[in-house]
Amino acid sequence: MVVRIGSGTAPLAAGEAQPVFLNEYNSCGNLVRSIPMPVSVSGDHKRLTLPVSTSDYTEGYISLSEDGSKLALAGYDADPGAAAVSSSSTATVKRVVAVVSADGTVNTTTALGAFSGQAVRAAVVNGSGIWVSGGSGGIMYTTLGSTSHVQLTTTTARSLVVSDGQLYASSTSGALRLTTVGTGLPVTAGQTMVNLPGLPATGSPYQFLIVNAGSGSDVLYMAHDNLLRKYSLSGGTWVSNGTIGVASDKYRAVTGQFNANGSVLLYAIRRNDNATAASGEIVTLTDSTGYNSDFSAVVPTLLVQANDYNVFRSIVMAPDVMAAANTVSLKAPSDSLDLKLSPNAARERVVVTFNATGMSNPLIIVTNAAGQAVRQVPPASIQAGKATIDLQGLPRGVYYVTINDGKKQTTKKLLVL
Structure with missing residues (x-):
């Protein structure tokens, strides 16, 4: 499931709100469906649009709930074409979270006054709880359908993931790059973000994937400084297992799943300059090297190239219908x-x-x-x-x-x- 920004029919003016779609592709790169985010207000359900910029790639990071049943995406309650939404006041432009179930139903009733004058970047959902990241406003906690929030941290954060009941965030604040946020799934103020031991303390991290390879959350893939990087947790420290790509590949996002044979199937977005003809590629690769083994010789395969006037921003595995069947539906079927x-x-x-x-x-x-x-x-x-x-x-x-x-x-x- 890929976050696609732009209608595909009009140029993408920098900073202007654009329509957003969730494109689902199969493993061959064929489009399965495209789920539009609302562009008009309907009752308590808000709009959700996102801007593009030639220098900022940190908005529009989607996530999958740990139980595999729902997606979460943060954006702006603004009409397509609205200018400078990333720096807008929440008095006029609320920051909105879309929670999307496996059947494609979209809930945009969660609208916050957080991140006023700042970018909203990502959201992750667990049950009715939602965590939202943004600019120097930090990380917020809220619940589905709420218009209020609790500020957990004041530290800037990017992509969010819940793995093994722990909230993780990528960041560029000080020496923080990939962190735990408090302990477990925090809901109160005053939380501390702690960098994972052994990981870089510099550079620009984007989306990341934590994989349970048999002994907990112990393999990590991260789009960092234009490369795709692999790490394994060994003796309490994350050890580098090589990189894929060169600087011009500009890896921005990664997702995947652990296979029964011990390999990891990965999907990534690269070559995204938020510009016509440079708006992103989806590639796939299978890491069969195993835990704590170098994967730098693995060769990616191109699946999908974004069209003109579209931007591929982030990627995540599609929600699972069987997992969704075991959860309470957000709306009528x-x-x-x-x-x-x-x-x-x-x-x-x-x-x-x-x-x-x-x-x-x-x-x-x-x-x-x-x-x-x-x-x-x-x-x-x-x-x-x-x-x-x-x-x-x-x-x-x-x-x-x-x-x-x-x-x-x-x-x-x-x-x-």
């Missing part, structure tokens, strides 16, 4: 919307019908196979659970129709002839 497309396949237009019961201000978005939004039907054009979409001018191919009111969401595939 998406198929309760009974979304239908007629005809399907279609040439000039398609009629969209759905169960509008309990929905408020639904929005319909049509995306192409690359995840780019190509048609949008605003709430005012949807009457009694029905809307007609003009398809003229669209190339033949597979598209995806998504309906979302901030509380419920579902997507169906559409074939355009």
